[in-house]
Amino acid sequence: MTKRAHNFCAGPAALPTAVLEKAQAEMLNWQDRGVSVMEMSHRHASFMELAAQCEANLRELMQIPANYKVIFMQGGATAQFSLLPMNLLAGKTQADYIDTGIWSTKAIKAMAPYGSANIIASSQTGEYLTVPQQHELNISPDSAFVHYCPNETIGGLAFDYIPDTGDVPLIADMSSVILSEPIDVSKFAMIYAGAQKNIGPAGITLLIVRDDLLGKSRFDTPPIFDYQKQWENDSMLNTPPTYSWYLASLVFEWLLANGGLEAMAKVNHAKAAALYAAIDNSQLYSNKVNKANRSIMNVTFTLADEALNSTFLQEAEANDLLNLKGHRSVGGMRASIYNAVPMESIQALISFMQDFEARYWNK
Amino acid sequence: MTKRAHNFCAGPAALPTAVLEKAQAEMLNWQDRGVSVMEMSHRHASFMELAAQCEANLRELMQIPANYKVIFMQGGATAQFSLLPMNLLAGKTQADYIDTGIWSTKAIKAMAPYGSANIIASSQTGEYLTVPQQHELNISPDSAFVHYCPNETIGGLAFDYIPDTGDVPLIADMSSVILSEPIDVSKFAMIYAGAQKNIGPAGITLLIVRDDLLGKSRFDTPPIFDYQKQWENDSMLNTPPTYSWYLASLVFEWLLANGGLEAMAKVNHAKAAALYAAIDNSQLYSNKVNKANRSIMNVTFTLADEALNSTFLQEAEANDLLNLKGHRSVGGMRASIYNAVPMESIQALISFMQDFEARYWNK
Numbered sequence: 001m002t003k004r005a006h007n008f009c010a011g012p013a014a015l016p017t018a019v020l021e022k023a024q025a026e027m028l029n030w031q032d033r034g035v036s037v038m039e040m041s042h043r044h045a046s047f048m049e050l051a052a053q054c055e056a057n058l059r060e061l062m063q064i065p066a067n068y069k070v071i072f073m074q075g076g077a078t079a080q081f082s083l084l085p086m087n088l089l090a091g092k093t094q095a096d097y098i099d100t101g102i103w104s105t106k107a108i109k110a111m112a113p114y115g116s117a118n119i120i121a122s123s124q125t126g127e128y129l130t131v132p133q134q135h136e137l138n139i140s141p142d143s144a145f146v147h148y149c150p151n152e153t154i155g156g157l158a159f160d161y162i163p164d165t166g167d168v169p170l171i172a173d174m175s176s177v178i179l180s181e182p183i184d185v186s187k188f189a190m191i192y193a194g195a196q197k198n199i200g201p202a203g204i205t206l207l208i209v210r211d212d213l214l215g216k217s218r219f220d221t222p223p224i225f226d227y228q229k230q231w232e233n234d235s236m237l238n239t240p241p242t243y244s245w246y247l248a249s250l251v252f253e254w255l256l257a258n259g260g261l262e263a264m265a266k267v268n269h270a271k272a273a274a275l276y277a278a279i280d281n282s283q284l285y286s287n288k289v290n291k292a293n294r295s296i297m298n299v300t301f302t303l304a305d306e307a308l309n310s311t312f313l314q315e316a317e318a319n320d321l322l323n324l325k326g327h328r329s330v331g332g333m334r335a336s337i338y339n340a341v342p343m344e345s346i347q348a349l350i351s352f353m354q355d356f357e358a359r360y361w362n363k
Numbered sequence: 364m365t366k367r368a369h370n371f372c373a374g375p376a377a378l379p380t381a382v383l384e385k386a387q388a389e390m391l392n393w394q395d396r397g398v399s400v401m402e403m404s405h406r407h408a409s410f411m412e413l414a415a416q417c418e419a420n421l422r423e424l425m426q427i428p429a430n431y432k433v434i435f436m437q438g439g440a441t442a443q444f445s446l447l448p449m450n451l452l453a454g455k456t457q458a459d460y461i462d463t464g465i466w467s468t469k470a471i472k473a474m475a476p477y478g479s480a481n482i483i484a485s486s487q488t489g490e491y492l493t494v495p496q497q498h499e500l501n502i503s504p505d506s507a508f509v510h511y512c513p514n515e516t517i518g519g520l521a522f523d524y525i526p527d528t529g530d531v532p533l534i535a536d537m538s539s540v541i542l543s544e545p546i547d548v549s550k551f552a553m554i555y556a557g558a559q560k561n562i563g564p565a566g567i568t569l570l571i572v573r574d575d576l577l578g579k580s581r582f583d584t585p586p587i588f589d590y591q592k593q594w595e596n597d598s599m600l601n602t603p604p605t606y607s608w609y610l611a612s613l614v615f616e617w618l619l620a621n622g623g624l625e626a627m628a629k630v631n632h633a634k635a636a637a638l639y640a641a642i643d644n645s646q647l648y649s650n651k652v653n654k655a656n657r658s659i660m661n662v663t664f665t666l667a668d669e670a671l672n673s674t675f676l677q678e679a680e681a682n683d684l685l686n687l688k689g690h691r692s693v694g695g696m697r698a699s700i701y702n703a704v705p706m707e708s709i710q711a712l713i714s715f716m717q718d719f720e721a722r723y724w725n726k
Contacts, residue, residue, distance in 0.1 A: 002391045002392050003392050003395065003397040004391065004392070004397050004398070005396060005397030005398050007397075007398050007402055009398075009402060009403065009404045010404070011404075011602055012401055012402055012403065012404065012405065012602060012605050012606075013402060014398070014402050015399065015401065015402055017391065020390055020391045020399055021391065023390060024387055024390040024391060027383055027386060027387040027390065028365045028367065028380065028383045028384065028387060029365050029366050029367070032366065033368060033685070034366040034367050034368025034370075034683050034685070035367070035368050035370050035372075035377070035685060036378065036383055038375055038378065038564040038565070038610075039370055039372060039375060039376065039377050039378055040372065040375065040685075040686075041372045041373070041374075041375065041686050042375065042565070043691075044686065074437040074438045074439075074442070074566065074604075075437045075438065075587060075601075076437075076601045076602055077601070078587045078600070078601035079437070079585075079587050079588075079601075082585035082586075082587055082588070083585075110585060113582060113583030113584075113585075114583070194601075194602065196602055201401040201604070201605070201606045202401070202405070202602045202603065202604050202605050202606070203437065203566040203567070203603075203604025203605075203606065203607055204566070219476060220476030220477070221476075222442075222445035222446075222473060222476075223445075224438060224441045224442050224445055225442075225445070237441070238438075238439045238440070238441035238442075239374055239375060239439055239557065239559055239565045240565065240566075241437075241564070241565050241566025241604065241607070242375050242564070242565050242566075243375075243564045243565070243566065243606070243607070244566055244604070244606070244607075247401075320397055322396070322397070322398060322403075323403075323404050323407065328406075
C-alpha cells in the first residue's frame with residue numbers, strides 16, 4: 001500500500017488517489033500505444049479525442065449551457081486577470097471590481113495599465129470577515145464588466161450569493177471553489193480558474209466564456225492570449241500542456257464516477273461543518289469569518305498563542321498532516337479541503353488539533 | 364517489460380524511458396512524503412530545493428555564465444516571442460529578424476502591434492533550403508534586438524553558425540535544438556525554448572537572459588509576463604507548473620548521468636548522419652536541404668510519389684514507428700530525433716524505410 005499523507009495544501013493541491021494511480025499505471029504506455037500521453041502529438045486523433053471527451057465531461061458536470069465556450073489556457077488565474085482587460089474592455093475605459101481579499105486585489109491591480117478599476121464594494125471595512133451585500137453593489141452601466149472572487153483562497157472568505165449585475169457581464173475567479181458544488185453557470189458571463197485546486201495539476205487554466213464576450217480584444221493582444229483565437233483553435237493555437245489536460249480529464253471522469261457535483265457538495269459541506277465545529281468548540285483555535293461567509297474549501301484558523309504555531313506545524317507534519325501553514329501574507333493556519341481531500345483527512349486533522357490543544361493549552 | 368514505441372513526434376516529444384520510470388515510481392509518494400510532487404506546495408522547502416538543484420544542473424550542462432538568469436515561464440515559444448517586444452523594445456521602435464521558416468515568421472508577426480520587424484535576411488529566395496550567410500545580415504544599430512531560430516522544427520533547416528550581431532542583442536528561439544549539443548551561451552543575449560522537445564513535457568518554457576536585458580519592460584506589461592518580475596520571484600510570481608518543472612529536473616539529471624551535452628552531440632550527429640545517408644541513398648526518399656544546414660533534430664523527407672504517403676504512415680504506425688507525419692503546413696514526412704530518441708529507433712526507422720521502398724518502389 002502506497003503511503004498517502006493528509007494533504008491540506010491550498011495549491012498545488014491534493015489530487016484523488018484513484019486519478020494518480022491511473023496516471024501511474026499508464027505513465028509509459030498510454031492506450032497501449034507504447035508512449036506516454038505526454039509524448040503524444042496534440043494533433044494526433046487519440047489526443048484530440050481525449051480533449052473532446054474532457055470538454056464533454058466538464059459540460060455534463062457543470063451543466064454548461066451551449067452558448068458558453070470552454071477554453072484551456074496557461075498561466076493560472078494571474079495570467080487570466082491580467083488578460084481580462086485586453087480581451088474584454090472593448091473600447092470602454094473602466095470595469096467594476098468587488099474587493100474581498102488578496103486575490104480580488106491582485107485582479108484590481110492588473111487593470112491599472114488599461115483603464116480604471118472601480119472598487120464598487122469592499123470587505124476591507126469589515127476586516128475581510130464578511131462580503132459586501134447585493135444592495136451595496138453600485139454598478140456603473142459604463143463598466144465593461146464586474147469582477148469578483150467568489151472564494152478567497154487566502155482569507156477563507158466566500159460569497160453566499162451570486163451578485164446580480166444586470167446587463168454588465170459578471171466575471172468570476174473561481175480557482176479555489178470550482179467543481180466543489182453545483183453552480184448556475186448562466187448567472188455568469190465568464191468563469192475562470194487555475195487548475196491546481198479542484199481540476200488538476202498547476203499549469204493549465206480553465207475558461208468558460210459566454211460567446212458574446214468573444215472577439216472584442218484590443219488590437220495589440222497577442223493571439224495566444226486572445227480568447228477568440230484560442231477558441232477558434234480548440235485551445236491548440238500552440239502546443240498545449242497536454243499532460244495537465246490529461247490529468248484534468250481523469251479528474252472529471254473521477255467526479256462523474258463519484259456522483260458529480262451534488263455528491264461533492266454534500267461531502268464538502270459535511271467536511272467544512274465538522275472542521276469549523278471543532279474550531280468553534282475549542283479554546284485554542286478560532287476563525288472570525290462571518291459564519292455565512294465561511295469558505296467550504298479553505299478553512300483558516302489562528303491559535304490563541306502564536307508562539308505555538310511552529311510547534312503545531314512541526315507536529316502536524318510529523319503526523320503526515322501536510323501544508324497547514326497559512327499564506328505568508330496573513331499567517332496562522334489554513335486547511336484547504338478540496339474535493340480530493342476525504343472526510344478521513346478532516347477527522348485526522350480534528351483529532352490532532354484536539355490532542356494538541358489538550359497537551360499545550362487546556363493542560 | 365512495458366511496451367515502448369519508436370516515437371518521432373516533433374513535440375510533445377519522446378522523453379527518456381528512465382525519466383518516465385522514475386516519475387512513475389514516485390507518482391503517488393514523492394520523497395516518502397505521502398504526496399505526489401504535483402500535490403506539494405511550490406513554497407515548501409522540498410520543492411524549493413528541487414527548483415534550485417534543477418537550475419544548478421542546467422547551468423552545469425550548458426555552462427551558463429553567472430551574468431545570465433535562468434527563468435521558467437508558461438506558454439511555450441509562442442508566448443515568448445509575443446512577450447519579447449513588451450520586454451525588450453525599451454523605447455526603441457524596431458527589431459531585426461532573420462526569416463528561415465515558419466517559426467521565424469510567427470515571431471515576426473508577433474512584433475506587429477509594438478513596432479517594426481525588419482526582415483534583414485530570408486531563406487525564402489532559396490526556398491527555405493539554406494540559411495542566410497553572415498555577410499548578408501544588415502543589422503541596424505537602432506534595432507532593439509536581432510531574433511532568429513537556429514533550428515526550424517518544421518522545415519528541418521538549421522544554422523551552421525551563430526550570427527555575430529555586434530552590440531545588438533541576439534535572441535534565439537532554441538525550442539527544438541536546445542541541449543542537443545554544447546553551445547556558447549555567451550554569444551547570445553537571450554535564449555528561450557519551449558520544453559516539449561528536449562527539456563520535458565509541454566507547459567513550461569525556459570528563458571536564459573543576460574542580466575542587462577532585464578528591467579526594460581513596457582509600462583503596461585503584466586508582472587506575470589515581465590522577465591524582471593519573474594526573476595525577482597524565482598519564477599514563482601504565481602503558482603508555477605510544478606510537475607513539468609519536476610520532469611525537466613529529471614531530464615537534466617538524466618543528461619548529466621549520461622555524459623552531458625558532449626555525449627548527446629556525439630549520438631545526435633551519428634543518428635542524423637545515419638538517417639540522412641539512408642535518405643540520400645534511396646530512390647524513394649529525398650531531402651533537399653543544403654547539407655550544411657540540415658537539422659540534426661528534425662529530419663524531413665518526401666516520397667517521390669506522394670500517393671504513397673498515407674500507406675507509409677499507416678504501415679509505420681503498425682510497426683510502432685509513431686508521429687512521422689510532416690507538419691500540416693509542408694506535408695511529407697518528418698522524423699524528430701531529439702535526445703530521448705535512441706539510435707535503435709533510428710535503425711528501426713531506416714529498416715522500415717528500406718523495406719517499404721523495396722516493396723512499393725524498387726519492385
